[in-house]
Amino acid sequence: MADLQKIYKILHDHFGPQHWWPADSVFEVIVGAVLTQNTNWQNVSRALDNLKEDNLLSLPLLHALPREVLAEKIKPSGYYNLKARRLKNLLDLLICEADPNYSEDKILADFFNEDTISLRQKLLTVKGIGPETADSILLYAGEKPIFVIDTYTWRVLLRHGLVGEETDYTEMQELFMTNLPHDSRLFNEYHALLVRLGKEFCKKNNPLCDACPLHKIEPLYV
DNA sequence: CACCAGGCAAGTA
DNA sequence: TACTTGCATGGT
Secondary structure (H helix, E strand, O other): OOOHHHHHHHHHHHHOOOOOOOOOOHHHHHHHHHHOOOOOHHHHHHHHHHHHHOOOOOHHHHHHOOHHHHHHHOHHHOOHHHHHHHHHHHHHHHHHOOOOOOOHHHHHHHHHOOOHHHHHHHHHOOOOOOHHHHHHHHHHHOOOOOOOOOHHHHHHHHHOOOOOOOOOHHHHHHHHHHHOOOOHHHHHHHHHHHHHHHHHHOOOOOOOOOOOOOOOOOOOOO
């Protein structure tokens, strides 16, 4: 079994650390997690810049901002009406349990001060937050040891014969989480490396090529 | 012009 | 349950 540790080493040796998630604050990670749904990061970055220009990138301010105004600000990220609603739903969750006198940092620290499973289920109740967005928030904002699966991850695993077409999100997540130590820094770097590999070598209509660092790893038996 | 990008929920049969 | 469709901007 070509173990996942070995694949990690290959990727890390090849690409080096990826420094994810690019953001200036925990709150920015959370907002970015919603904005990046089915959208490239460059467009998300523009949307975040719009919010920063107006000094709106804070939990209380965004929560108070009318949805229509928020939608205009995040336009470059695409699906802006939808994402404005989804963000609002998420902000409601973060605010509703919090003491209004607390700072953003305190509110978020309190929010993440709970076990990962409960938090994940809570996030998944929010309309517009699915498994990937929830896990991204848990891992990259909350530093919880949970593995994020995205289309790049799926495509990389599929192309290299590590999983079958029918493998779903949960199965792939379990594959990583039962075969690796539950370390948030490892999961952070590993997922970022898989995305990096996907962008460079596993784009949607690109064939496998010899230059891919995983070109000849052994099949993985689950 | 077509196709793609760090998904998700709602609709249909 | 298992597909399909809507959402939308900006880069290649």
